[in-house]
Amino acid sequence: xxxxxxxxxxxxxxxxxxxxxxxSEIGPELNFVFDLGAESIDSITLVTGFEKExxxxxxxxxxxxxxxxxxxxxxxxxxxxxxxxxxxxxK
Numbered sequence: 001x002x003x004x005x006x007x008x009x010x011x012x013x014x015x016x017x018x019x020x021x022x023x024s025e026i027g028p029e030l031n032f033v034f035d036l037g038a039e040s041i042d043s044i045t046l047v048t049g050f051e052k053e054x055x056x057x058x059x060x061x062x063x064x065x066x067x068x069x070x071x072x073x074x075x076x077x078x079x080x081x082x083x084x085x086x087x088x089x090x091k
Contacts, residue, residue, distance in 0.1 A: 002080055008073045014049040018042060028070045
């Protein structure tokens with residue numbers, strides 16, 4: 001199974017690409033909007049980026065509740081665990 005550190009690195013990579021911020025400036029506790037300056041369109045692009053990076057489908061309502069790097073990591077790990085345990089989609 002994918003480890004937390006790997007998921008975090010990949011979430012930071014996607015965030016860095018979408019928001020055009022150096023990866024070294026992105027910490028796990030940072031809020032996408034308040035700390036990293038994400039706007040509405042950026043939030044949609046981040047969700048799409050995470051979906052592509054991890055081959056997942058994020059529930060729209062749940063996805064927009066994810067406000068920090070750490071919460072994104074938690075959401076993705078939880079999704080992947082459920083997907084692994086059910087042998088398919090975890091919708």
